[in-house]
Amino acid sequence: MNTLDAIRARRAVKHYDPAFTIPKEELEQLIDLAMQSPSSFNIQHWRLVNVTDPKIRMQLRAAAHDQAQVTDGSLLFVVCTDLKAWEKDPQRYWVNAPKEAQDILVPWINPFYAGNEQLQRDEAMRSVGILLQTMMLSAKAMGYDSCPMIGFDSDKVGQIIKLPKNYAVGAMLVVGKGIQSAWPKPGFISKTEMLIENHF
Template sequence: MNAIEAIRQRRAVKHFDPNHRLTADELALLLDVAAQSPSSFNIQHWRLVNVVDPALRTQLREAAFDQAQVTDASLLFVVCTDIKAWEKDPQRYWVNAPKEAQDILVPWIPPFYSGKEQLQRDEAMRSVGLILQTLMIGAKAMGYDSCPMIGFDIEKVGQLVNLPADYAVGAMLVIGKGIKPAWAKPGFIPRDEMVVENHF
């Protein structure tokens, strides 16, 4: 399936085959695709908690108001973000770049983020959104369905996955073999509301 069709066909599916699992090769491919996601200064703030423990999945389902996809889908990722990733050895984010790019961009990172708590969080959450979309489109292109989730007790989920300090939970994402189609697409805002030219 090409990228355009994957985007058009992707839906938030709620019903999954609980007996299906992705192969190790499929998971590796999906994670390789996810790693291609863009991020500010290539910081890659995202941290994926791949929840494979059935007991933990049951607890997370309880924290997600008993939504069945949490336990039934093949994969459950708690998509977290390291808000302070910008200050953790930033040279490593540019290790394969030409030296001239490293010399310009790496020194720019600390002054760009330092002392700007809201910007740090905003960028970290933007990274969550980017990897979520990449994972969902990648999964659809592989023939799988997905569902991004924010309908859960975020503090409880953080406790259950032992969320480190300076991290945040961005969303949960389930991926697997859908067994019931999603509703028809509910509608789109008018194009002239979606896009304005030059200014509001």
């Protein structure tokens, strides 16, 4: 499936075949595609907790208001973000870039983020959102369905996965073989409301 078709076909599917398992090589492909996502200063704030333990899945389902896709999907990721990734050896994010790019961009990272916790969180969450979209479109292109989720007790989820200090839970993402189509897309705001030219 090409990208344009995947964008139009992707839906948040809630019902999955619990007996279906995505092959390991396709999981690896999905992760490789996720790694292609852009992020601010190439910091790659995201951390994916791939939940394979059925007992932990059940705990997460309870924390997610008993939504069945948490246990029924082939894959369940708790998509987290490292809020302090910007200060963790930032040179490594630019190791393959030309030296002139490294010399300009790496020294910018600390002054850009230091002392501004709101910006640190905003950029980390933006990166999570970009990663989620990359993974959902990749899954669709691979013939799978997905469901991004924020309907859960974030603190409880953090406790279950033993979230480290200075990390945050951004969302959960289910990927698998859908067995029931989503309803038609519920509606769009008008393009005239969405698109503002030059200024409000």
